[in-house]
Amino acid sequence: MKSHFKKKIILFCGLILVTFVGFAQTARQAVQASMFHNDVNSQAILQKNLNRILKANIDGTPYFDESFNSAKILPIDKVFFVRYNAAIDEMEVIQNNDTLLMNKENRKYVIKQNKGNITYKVLENPEASNDEKLGYYIQLTDGENVKLYRKDRKKFVESKAAAYGSINETRAKYKEQKSEFYIEYGDSGTVVELPRNKKSIIKLFADKGDIKNFIKKNNIKTNKEADAIQLVNYVNSL
Numbered sequence: 001m002k003s004h005f006k007k008k009i010i011l012f013c014g015l016i017l018v019t020f021v022g023f024a025q026t027a028r029q030a031v032q033a034s035m036f037h038n039d040v041n042s043q044a045i046l047q048k049n050l051n052r053i054l055k056a057n058i059d060g061t062p063y064f065d066e067s068f069n070s071a072k073i074l075p076i077d078k079v080f081f082v083r084y085n086a087a088i089d090e091m092e093v094i095q096n097n098d099t100l101l102m103n104k105e106n107r108k109y110v111i112k113q114n115k116g117n118i119t120y121k122v123l124e125n126p127e128a129s130n131d132e133k134l135g136y137y138i139q140l141t142d143g144e145n146v147k148l149y150r151k152d153r154k155k156f157v158e159s160k161a162a163a164y165g166s167i168n169e170t171r172a173k174y175k176e177q178k179s180e181f182y183i184e185y186g187d188s189g190t191v192v193e194l195p196r197n198k199k200s201i202i203k204l205f206a207d208k209g210d211i212k213n214f215i216k217k218n219n220i221k222t223n224k225e226a227d228a229i230q231l232v233n234y235v236n237s238l
Contacts, residue, residue, distance in 0.1 A: 082111060140229055146236055
């Protein structure tokens with residue numbers, strides 16, 4: 001009698017475990033499915049971009065790193081292979097032998113790339129045009145009050161036909177743009193460009209101690225990454 005009762009308990013616990021595991025897997029699959037664009041237009045953007053690369057007479061690529069690198073995408077507990085497309089500001093992910101674009105509208109995902117120990121976040125820039133408000137930013141600091149990010153870009157420049165013969169003819173190319181630096185207050189999810197003008201910097205951090213003397217003493221130039229990091233770390237120390 002006791003043996004029969006024990007078997008029932010074991011069977012019941014087994015069913016609960018199977019149900020829980022199945023539910024967890026289903027939930028993870030649903031979350032993972034929401035990562036990607038599921039509309040044809042978004043994937044067409046990627047295909048158009050790839051077709052450009054395959055054409056002759058194009059200098060450079062839209063990537064700073066052409067290889068796909070392993071990355072943990074949070075909150076999913078799984079490793080993916082990703083690469084950042086700096087020309088169209090999209091994250092490409094290999095999924096079931098296909099290359100898909102992550103859906104930036106779903107802003108909860110954080111990409112932690114193993115190579116280079118790079119963390120990408122999707123943040124909103126209210127000052128950008130509508131189609132560029134959401135973008136990928138590389139996190140440089142993790143302060144409680146202010147966080148610093150870097151925005152890397154590449155621009156596709158069309159070829160230019162020669163006016164006469166081959167004089168002044170230019171080939172199509174992907175041109176690297178100057179990196180820009182942005183700050184996020186707390187975990188607001190929005191960014192503000194870090195000014196290069198010293199007066200604007202002082203105004204931005206007007207309530208954060210003697211920023212003016214700190215900038216002067218350390219010869220801070222916010223177009224330099226090391227200086228921008230130094231400044232933001234100082235602000236967080238106040």
